Ligand SMILES: Nc1ncnc2c1ncn2[C@@H]1O[C@H](COP(=O)(O)OP(=O)(O)O)[C@@H](O)[C@H]1O
């Protein structure tokens with residue numbers, strides 16, 4: 236691996252923008268196009284939002300992000316130790332959401348899938364969720 | 374503690390600017406003046422530079438930063454697992470440097486002391502160095 | 512936020528994520544409740560970033576505006592926001608326009 | 620980098636930290652070696668940030684310019700950079716000027 240950065244912060248909404256800033260600053264050294272950078276920022280925003288909103292509900296937990304650069308490939312891992320996802324396949328369906336009352340659109344995973352090259356979601360009930368995404372910078 | 378962020382990255386020069394960006398983005402939510410923000414960025418830059426240049430010489434190590442917000446106080450902890458400092462008191466003297474051949478000015482600790490409210494340096498030979506700095510945002 | 516007769520123009524700035532969404536929602540809903548708003552324009556010309564939380568905000572407002580027989584238009588999303596809108600499919604319900612004045616005229 | 624007779628004007632952009640310092644040093648030293656440079660102006664009007672690594676760069680160049688009987692001037696540092704310069708004490712050796720043209724004239 237050429238370079239990496241790990242960050243860890245409280246699951247507070249105010250930290251969502253921070254996650255985007257850090258990943259964007261780190262990835263920008265691969266000289267991505269503005270569109271590529273926007274794609275990565277958006278996918279990170281979705282994963283981090285999920286960790287803050289769904290994983291810990293209203294309690295306070297910790298969100299972990301690792302960003303790795305391998306040649307022209309960016310890998311982003313977003314992890315939480317929250318409640319986990321019972322049925323990952325169902326959760327990844329477009330429009331599926333367990334928080335319609337908070338006006339979640341159920342499009343988070345769909346956005347991550349569309350904007351990144353690969354998306355993997357590993358989750359265990361009561362243990363937490365890990366989202367692994369990669370994207371090649373052209 | 375109201376909020377915190379931890380980051381971890383390789384001791385590469387290219388990561389110096391990243392450390393500044395992250396801390397500045399995090400601290401900016403306390404609504405600091407531009408001068409206060411510049412002070413903190415500069416102090417962080419000095420501590421991270423030292424970890425990259427002095428702690429690991431030309432080998433590759435890892436640098437850890439923790440930034441905490443407590444009310445209006447910012448605490449920044451910069452840590453390395455490098456070679457450590459034999460005589461901390463001497464190292465903190467203005468103009469003292471062990472790398473004059475690389476044109477280090479020996480002003481790093483002096484800048485940290487001047488720009489922050491408090492500075493504490495804990496180091497153990499062969500184990501590494503921890504720099505703890507605080508500053509109250511007015 | 513500005514009113515043009517019974518059309519409310521909401522100009523958003525910065526980054527619309529889950530954190531900001533709650534605040535935006537409340538502001539708009541208060542305005543819809545407290546004054547006779549029929550139509551709603553989301554002016555995104557100064558919005559730099561939006562994630563799927565924004566889609567939730569748009570759909571939520573679309574429902575309440577539709578309930579009173581009004582219309583919603585989105586104006587000037589940037590490329591990143593346009594992509595989010597496209598993925599969500601809401602452009603099938605809500606027109607996307609590149610000119611605010613035109614959008615306002617359409618609703619008069 | 621620009622030449623005005625035997626004065627070299629180095630305009631730095633962005634952030635001068637340890638990482639950037641090595642690059643800047645090499646560039647300037649090459650120019651000093653390869654052409655008859657007597658005086659040096661650091662134009663900081665477009666430099667946004669500098670830490671103590673920059674002091675090392677300035678002092679290093681000051682020494683070699685002084686060795687050939689030349690002068691160094693710093694132009695338009697921002698507030699943050701000004702503070703670093705003040706702490707280092709180099710303003711006792713190197714004048715800080717707010718106008719590039721004036722600085723050039725001084726050295727002619
Ligand atoms: N980190 C997570 N922890 C627990 N549940 C999650 C997590 N991420 C996603 N989920 C579940 O998956 C569902 C779908 O997620 P997503 O596609 O991002 O849509 P949305 O966030 O709009 O609900 C969520 O409603 C939630 O039930």
Ligand SMILES: Nc1ncnc2c1ncn2[C@@H]1O[C@H](COP(=O)(O)OP(=O)(O)O)[C@@H](O)[C@H]1O
Pocket residue numbers: 419423424427428429453455456457458464465469470471472477478479480481482483502671
């Ligand atoms: N993290 C560190 N690990 C090992 N040695 C250090 C570290 N930080 C500082 N030092 C030592 O302290 C000296 C003084 O540091 P400083 O005041 O920052 O000046 P400079 O970096 O210009 O040498 C350095 O030259 C080095 O010998």
